[in-house]
Amino acid sequence: MGVLEAFDTITEPHAARILVVDDEPAMQRMIVTYLNEQNMRASAVSGRKGLLHTLAVREPDLILLDLHLGEDDGLDLLRELRGKSIVPVILITGHRRDEIDRVVGLELGADDYITKPFGMRELLARIRATLRRRTMDSLTPARRSEHRYGFDGWLFDQRARQLTSPAGDAVALTKGEFALLSAFVAAPRRTLSREHLLQATRLHEDVFDRSIDVQILRLRRKLEDDPRAPRFIRTQRGAGYIFDVDVQIG
CATH class of the missing domain: 3.40.50.2300 (Response regulator)
Incomplete structure (x- = not known):
């Protein structure tokens, strides 16, 4: 060994x-x-x-x-x-x-x-x-301007690329999930279209992450107590998705 x-x-x-x-x-x-x-x-x-x-x-x-x-x-x-x-x-x-x-x-x-x-x-x-x-x-300029975000007990440290639950557990994120959460915390309580999220996360460049809806589902499973009744990432039918929680920048 x-x-x-x-x-x-x-x-x-x-x-x-x-x-x-x-x-x-x-x-x-x-x-x-x-x-x-x-x-x-x-x-x-x-x-x-x-x-x-x-x-x-x-x-x-x-x-x-x-x-x-x-x-x-x-x-x-x-x-x-x-x-x-x-x-x-x-x-x-x-x-x-x-x-x-x-x-x-x-x-x-x-x-x-x-x-x-x-x-x-x-x-x-x-x-x-x-x-x-x-x-x-x-x-990249985006990386130089990264922040630490807090929401409902969660901590999202972009520079360290770490998501920590309210219980203090580290939650692993894929590159697609990291980019998606970054888009959400930058625009809380605003409806973001699927096209906006695709552009913001550039998921169309990843052969394994072609569907924004699949990424939303995966991120919900990591954030939500009940992914079938989400309270953070809510669907705005016909419009897109909204990160429906107050976000603090640290």
Whole structure:
């Protein structure tokens, strides 16, 4: 369960730190060796204990997480991780038919996935693309003007990308849910059309989030005591949706 340290290679001063969470030694060595050859700083752990230890010492720039670990369930580990950190995560899935696991993983906050068997060049491209998106997000004016919002005991910290329930529990949000809630808290008690929400969240760019109504349903399940009788996100028939609660900006 210990850390498989990265091989001693000379890397760039600002080389991305990549943590591989996989319980197959051969896969660990192959990925770590290749990424280090590409001027990254890679290391590997085999499960939950190693991952949590690494996060406590220093958070990596990106995590590669195998969903099919021996002793630990990958989705449970991702759920726990998202309660502690917003570090980018790319899932490694074992079979192309594991579509449900991939979708659930994305809903839990994973940034991307790659399916075995995969080529190292594709993996590298996905890592670079994920890191690039995260960097660009942090530089946009919208990110610089992010706030902490409070409503009915809930706390929504945009900069930390965290939603906390009135009981103090961290609630994981997908990228689509985060963008949707951001649109709502910015315009409380105002009716927002589906077209406005689609434009504000840019869900049409995500193959897994084409329907704003599906995103509304998922967000209701996380916010509402009874999603069938919502009191926060109410439907305005023929007009759109309204976030019907007072919102405080902290």
